[in-house]
Amino acid sequence: MSEQTRGNRKTEIGVVTAISGDKTIKVTSFYKIPHPKYQKEIRRKTVLHAHDEKNECRLGDRVEITETRPLSKLKRWRVIRVVEAAPIIAQANV
DSSP: OOOOOOOOOOEEEEEEEEEOSTTEEEEEEEEEEEOTTTOOEEEEEEEEEEEOTTOOOOTTOEEEEEEOSOOSSSOOEEEEEEEEOOOOOOOOOO
């Protein structure tokens, strides 16, 4: 068998903003665009649903994700690695 090369897949780096269900996270990716009239940079965001096979991501982690085949209704991305772990915040007894 000859090895077939895959097409170039998009990769994004974003912050984990929600853990929704088993092995599913929401990753928010921020970007800036110029305002059409005033040319001031506006901050925008995109929320992507990603598959976290090992359940290793926590809220606030910076992760790298890549495009993949559709895994469910909304999941089209897969976690490659955790770029930066979120700081552990001591929770007060309430």
